[in-house]
Amino acid sequence: MGPFRPDLLKGKTVLVTGGATGLGRAMAEGFARHGASIALAGRREEKLQEAAEAFREAGHDVFVQSCDVRDPSSLSALADALDERFGGVDVLVNNAAGNFISPTERLSPRAVDxxxxxxxxxxxxxxxxxxxxxxxxxxxxxxxxxxxxYAETGSGFVAPSAAAKAGVLALTRSLAVEWARYGIRQVAIAPGPFPTEGAWARLAPTPELAERMADRIPLKRVGDKQELADLAAFLVSDYASYLNGEVVTIDGGEWLQGAGQFNSLLEVTPEQWDRLAELTRTGGKGQ
Incomplete structure (x- = not known):
């Protein structure tokens, strides 16, 4: 159940983008366990329905709708549906993301986009x-x-992600000031390595890379999704109502160990990059 009272989020409706899988789903499950009504949005309908079934079997109130966050009209349709279903939402979790490792000079404009x-x-x-x-x-x-x-420090080999996440961080801090007058609070989480099936196949597609990532963390382990879910539940709760514009790092001390989560990939040879590119395209299969 975690460290919090079961009704920590009772009466709140939480929307999680990219919430059908991975860390988004883990956070959503944590919110649901603490009494929140849950809305999940994502591009893959089959994953949304799988998640919805699991939530309902656990006795949680859940709503799912396919949505592409890259399309403003898709988001508008989602918001309309949530207004009709719940009368709006109280918490928006901007979790939808995409990332992969690559030397920056190998990137095409399409890959950046x-x-x-x-x-x-x-x-x-x-x-x-x-x-x-x-x-x-x-x-x-x-x-x-x-x-x-690495939103603040940058990191080699994930330059598009670093640039994009830096922009999200700036947005968080900008609106913390601008929108506070409307009662809208901004918070953020900066996770270190948390293995998930999808992201891990793209960012650590070999056992050697996964072991190297864990070894650089002072605690000598990667994060557990429940640890992230508990932090997220606190940050969106009323007990964190005086936190605004704050970014909480949860990485086992990795950031202090050395900035740039993927800088160690300088040791990877061009031939190894060719192999890694193949593995990331196949989701880590064929090892």
């Missing part, structure tokens, strides 16, 4: 859609943005 359009534009579009509705309705809310430890 693939990350920026989801991470930066998608977060901004969702923030605008729901923020404008909250302001027009005279209701407050909380926005939780998922950034990364």
């Amino acid at each position: 693939a990350v920026l359009n989801i991470v930066l534009h998608g977060t901004f579009y969702a923030t605008l859609e729901f923020g404008k509705r909250w302001i027009a309705a005279g209701r407050g809310g909380t926005m939780l943005n998922i950034v990364t430890t």
